[in-house]
Amino acid sequence: MNNFIYLRAADASSAVNLLAANSSRGAAARFLAGGTNLVDLMREGVETTHALVDITRAPLSEIQELPDGGLRIGALVRNSHLAAHRAVRERYSLLSQAILQGASAQIRNVATTGGNIMQRTRCYYFYDIASRCNKRAAGSGCDAMQGFNRIHAILGTSPQCIATHPSDMCVALAALDASVNVTGPLGERSLPFSDVHRLPGDAPEIDTNLQPGELITSIDLPASAAGLSSIYRKVRDRASYAFALVSVAAALKVDNGIIQEVRLALGGVAHKPWRATIAEQLLRGAAPTSESFATAAEAELAPAIPRRGNAFKIELAKRTIAAVLSELTAGEGGGQ
Numbered sequence: 001m002n003n004f005i006y007l008r009a010a011d012a013s014s015a016v017n018l019l020a021a022n023s024s025r026g027a028a029a030r031f032l033a034g035g036t037n038l039v040d041l042m043r044e045g046v047e048t049t050h051a052l053v054d055i056t057r058a059p060l061s062e063i064q065e066l067p068d069g070g071l072r073i074g075a076l077v078r079n080s081h082l083a084a085h086r087a088v089r090e091r092y093s094l095l096s097q098a099i100l101q102g103a104s105a106q107i108r109n110v111a112t113t114g115g116n117i118m119q120r121t122r123c124y125y126f127y128d129i130a131s132r133c134n135k136r137a138a139g140s141g142c143d144a145m146q147g148f149n150r151i152h153a154i155l156g157t158s159p160q161c162i163a164t165h166p167s168d169m170c171v172a173l174a175a176l177d178a179s180v181n182v183t184g185p186l187g188e189r190s191l192p193f194s195d196v197h198r199l200p201g202d203a204p205e206i207d208t209n210l211q212p213g214e215l216i217t218s219i220d221l222p223a224s225a226a227g228l229s230s231i232y233r234k235v236r237d238r239a240s241y242a243f244a245l246v247s248v249a250a251a252l253k254v255d256n257g258i259i260q261e262v263r264l265a266l267g268g269v270a271h272k273p274w275r276a277t278i279a280e281q282l283l284r285g286a287a288p289t290s291e292s293f294a295t296a297a298e299a300e301l302a303p304a305i306p307r308r309g310n311a312f313k314i315e316l317a318k319r320t321i322a323a324v325l326s327e328l329t330a331g332e333g334g335g336q
Contacts, residue, residue: 069223075114094230102168161204184214197272
C-alpha cells in the first residue's frame, strides 16, 4: 500500500473542501467511509490514493421520512441498519432482501450505503495489476476478453471492458427508482439512480457520472415504490456469500388479472445495475402468465453478447426472471 495523507472531516461541506484542496496538488484524493472496497483496492495496488478524507463523523447516518411518503437514507447508514429498519422492511422489502444476500453480517456492520454505490466493478483482471486492464490503465487492453470470463458482463459491454457491477443493494435501488443526492464544488444536485453508474463505452475507467469532488449525501426512495410485492433472487456458485452470477430484483402490482406496475432490474450481467426496461414495457398491461414472462425475458436478453465462458448467463437470466415473476404472481394467474 502506498503512503497517503489522512484527513478527517466534520461534515459534508468540509469533506468536499478538504478533497478539493488535496486533489489540486495533481494527485488523487478519495473519500473514506466504511472502506470495505477502497481499502482492499489500495492494499492490492489497484488504487494509489494520495489522500483519504474520512467522512465517518459527518452527520449522514439518519433514515428520514419524506413529506411525500418516501424515505431518505443517509449516505453513512450502515448496511446492517438499513436492512433492519422497520420502514425499509415493511415498505421497501426488496432493498432489505438484497442487502441481506449481499455480504456477511461483519461486512454489513461496516459497509455504508454511499460506499456500496461507489464500489468499483468486479473483474479478476482489474484486481490483478500484472494483467492488462483498461479500467486501471486506459488503452492497455482487456485480458478478460479472451481469458477466464465466467463472471463477466453480457449486456451493455464494449470492446474496452466486460466487467460487472458487484453490488446487490444497487440492483434493488435501480428497480425501486431511487435517486441519489450529492454535494460538490459546484453545489448540490440529485441524479436518478439509473444515471449514477455508467456503461464502459470508450472510458471504462470511469464508473459513475459523479463529477470530480462530489460526495453522495443521501439516497431517496420514492413513495410510488412503497408496498409493491417484491422479490430479490441471487444466483451464485455457492450458498455462502458470493458475487451474483445473475440476480433479479422484481416488484409489481397486479389488478384484475393484469400487470399494472412492474419494476425489474438485473445484477451480475452488466457494468452497472441493469434496469430491464424492455421487459417492463412488454409486461405492463399484460396478463401474468408463464408465456408473457418468457416473452419479456427473451426480449430483454436479446441484445446480450456472450463470451466463451459466460454464455450460460443468457439462459440463466431468462429463467431467473421468469421464475421470480411466477413466484410474485402466484395466485394471480402467474404461470398459467
